[in-house]
Amino acid sequence: MVSSADLDTLILTFKVAAIATTLMLLLGTPLAWWLSRTQCSWKALINAIVALPLVLPPTVLGFYLLVLMGPAGVIGKFTAWLGLGTLPFTFSGLIVASVLYSLPFVVQPLQAAFSMIGEQALEAAATLRASPSDTFFTIVVPLAKPGFLTAAILGFTHTVGEFGVVLMVGGNIPDETRVVSVQIYNHVEALEYAEAHWLAGCLLLFSFSVLLVMYTTLKSQPVAHPFK
Amino acid sequence: MNEIRASFQLDYGEFNLEIDLILPGTGITVLFGQSGSGKTTLLRCIAGLQQPSNGYLEINGVVWQDSKQGVFLPTYKRPLGYVFQEANLFPHLSVRDNLQYGLKRITKKPDLAALKQTVELLGIGQLMERMPERLSGGERQRVAIARALAVKPQILLMDEPLASLDSKRKQEILPYLSRLHQQLDIPVLYVTHSQQEVAQLADTLVILENGRVLASGALSETQNRLDVAQAQEQDASTVWLVAIAEHEPSYHLTRVIFSGGSLSLPAVEAKIGTPLRVQIYARDVSIALEAPVATSILNVLPATIVEIADAHGGQSLIRLQVASQVLLAHITRKSALLLDLKVGMAVYVQIKGVSTLIHQ
Numbered sequence: 094m095v096s097s098a099d100l101d102t103l104i105l106t107f108k109v110a111a112i113a114t115t116l117m118l119l120l121g122t123p124l125a126w127w128l129s130r131t132q133c134s135w136k137a138l139i140n141a142i143v144a145l146p147l148v149l150p151p152t153v154l155g156f157y158l159l160v161l162m163g164p165a166g167v168i169g170k171f172t173a174w175l176g177l178g179t180l181p182f183t184f185s186g187l188i189v190a191s192v193l194y195s196l197p198f199v200v201q202p203l204q205a206a207f208s209m210i211g212e213q214a215l216e217a218a219a220t221l222r223a224s225p226s227d228t229f230f231t232i233v234v235p236l237a238k239p240g241f242l243t244a245a246i247l248g249f250t251h252t253v254g255e256f257g258v259v260l261m262v263g264g265n266i267p268d269e270t271r272v273v274s275v276q277i278y279n280h281v282e283a284l285e286y287a288e289a290h291w292l293a294g295c296l297l298l299f300s301f302s303v304l305l306v307m308y309t310t311l312k313s314q315p316v317a318h319p320f321k
Numbered sequence: 322m323n324e325i326r327a328s329f330q331l332d333y334g335e336f337n338l339e340i341d342l343i344l345p346g347t348g349i350t351v352l353f354g355q356s357g358s359g360k361t362t363l364l365r366c367i368a369g370l371q372q373p374s375n376g377y378l379e380i381n382g383v384v385w386q387d388s389k390q391g392v393f394l395p396t397y398k399r400p401l402g403y404v405f406q407e408a409n410l411f412p413h414l415s416v417r418d419n420l421q422y423g424l425k426r427i428t429k430k431p432d433l434a435a436l437k438q439t440v441e442l443l444g445i446g447q448l449m450e451r452m453p454e455r456l457s458g459g460e461r462q463r464v465a466i467a468r469a470l471a472v473k474p475q476i477l478l479m480d481e482p483l484a485s486l487d488s489k490r491k492q493e494i495l496p497y498l499s500r501l502h503q504q505l506d507i508p509v510l511y512v513t514h515s516q517q518e519v520a521q522l523a524d525t526l527v528i529l530e531n532g533r534v535l536a537s538g539a540l541s542e543t544q545n546r547l548d549v550a551q552a553q554e555q556d557a558s559t560v561w562l563v564a565i566a567e568h569e570p571s572y573h574l575t576r577v578i579f580s581g582g583s584l585s586l587p588a589v590e591a592k593i594g595t596p597l598r599v600q601i602y603a604r605d606v607s608i609a610l611e612a613p614v615a616t617s618i619l620n621v622l623p624a625t626i627v628e629i630a631d632a633h634g635g636q637s638l639i640r641l642q643v644a645s646q647v648l649l650a651h652i653t654r655k656s657a658l659l660l661d662l663k664v665g666m667a668v669y670v671q672i673k674g675v676s677t678l679i680h681q
Binding site: 219 | 368370395396397398401402403405407409410411412413422423426427468469472
């Protein structure tokens with residue numbers, strides 16, 4: 094059965110994923126909007142940086158974050174100056190790392206959804222007295238709803254499944270940074286296969302059902318809106 | 322000041338626009354030209370969808386743009402209505418919500434009575450709860466026109482609203498546009514490359530070519546300029562404003578009058594006195610030196626030659642004055658030489674065919 098310590102890691106995992114997903118949507122939406130509209134020559138560079146975690150080994154990303162956020166790193170010095178201490182091996186540090194690691198899973202579906210909304214829809218709204226921000230919330234957001242759904246689900250599930258970055262930046266501190274994937278590793282290390290099975294089964298079931306719901310919902314949504 | 326002053330300079334390298342226009346603040350002004358002439362770009366500049374490097378725009382006394390003073394009203398602050406080539410309805414909103422989208426943004430208490438009137442004018446009352454994807458092309462475009470009118474614009478801009486429709490759908494919409502013509506008291510700028518639409522709708526005609534104004538003025542003057550007619554080649558025509566004087570049901574004919582004469586037309590179902598637009602193609606007009614005594618052609622009128630020009634393919638284009646009206650005739654250059662036509666000569670014109678355009 095799932096012990097109370099295991100239950101704590103499950104709760105912590107979902108807490109991290111929920112907070113990180115919220116932050117990623119807040120950060121990723123303007124970023125994806127900018128990337129989908131800009132003609133700026135920096136676009137390729139920014140696109141590459143955002144997509145980097147897709148190909149980089151999580152340990153590499155974790156390693157750099159550990160160095161940068163540590164007492165000698167640029168971010169570490171800044172957070173120390175703010176009186177926040179340093180971020181590695183804290184809950185906040187784990188959130189920062191999760192956001193950076195899963196951001197492409199949020200930005201890319203949003204960017205694709207935004208790109209599909211033609212310039213004409215925005216122009217039509219402008220001729221109907223809608224300001225740019227008004228247009229964004231009343232035209233762009235509803236039309237990009239499938240994109241937002243995909244982004245939120247992929248961002249959340251990917252954060253739940255992360256391991257390498259957590260181990261590098263967060264460590265293995267109960268109730269602080271010990272998430273499910275780390276706990277499964279602990280169980281396997283201690284040869285507690287039964288407990289590992291329970292947790293692994295939970296994650297498998299969770300990920301599968303979320304993806305199933307997502308694809309079922311998206312199928313019934315008119316995703317491709319040819320603008321007429 | 323009941324007029325529109327527009328002056329724009331825009332340079333895209335391979336295409337540049339240089340426009341300086343003063344247009345009447347009422348009626349339909351048609352911006353006519355081939356693709357690439359800059360007519361849509363001009364309309365987009367007026368809407369503020371495109372920002373020219375140098376521009377001045379004044380609509381009925383209010384300055385919307387003056388680059389010398391650094392004035393540029395963004396599109397959403399300009400009191401205009403815009404109808405796009407594709408209807409461009411919001412696909413996630415019903416017809417009703419599409420119509421109310423702009424309305425809600427001009428006032429907190431929408432004037433639903435006025436909206437109802439617009440809906441009736443365009444005959445879309447039964448479509449209100451439908452989603453745009455379930456409308457036909459013609460219905461979509463009518464909703465788009467109603468949506469643009471719902472915001473009570475001070476000027477209506479229409480960018481080839483019929484271009485994406487087949488000819489049957491066009492005929493379905495034209496009567497509505499004609500009705501708008503009668504009932505709207507705001508100026509309409511209408512972009513098209515169709516001479517048919519020019520003939521049916523224009524009060525004022527602006528002809529654009531390569532980003533420049535080739536001719537601009539009242540339809541009756543502009544359409545008859547020979548350089549303009551030459552540019553239209555085979556389809557050069559004249560539009561006359563006439564009124565129904567008499568019906569001859571036994572011959573299935575209707576007689577209409579214009580100041581200084583009358584014409585017989587195929588029967589038109591309308592009351593005596595109804596104003597009409599008729600279109601006479603230059604190729605349907607022939608010239609005789611004396612009044613033809615025995616001819617099958619009903620419409621023979623005395624005329625004076627005003628101007629003669631060579632047209633393409635061995636043709637001559639003749640501009641004539643028929644009482645107060647101007648008329649164009651396309652004849653062969655050989656006939657022109659044989660008859661020894663000269664400017665100022667009194668002749669007779671025989672008009673083979675007159676087409677009646679939609680009722681005014």
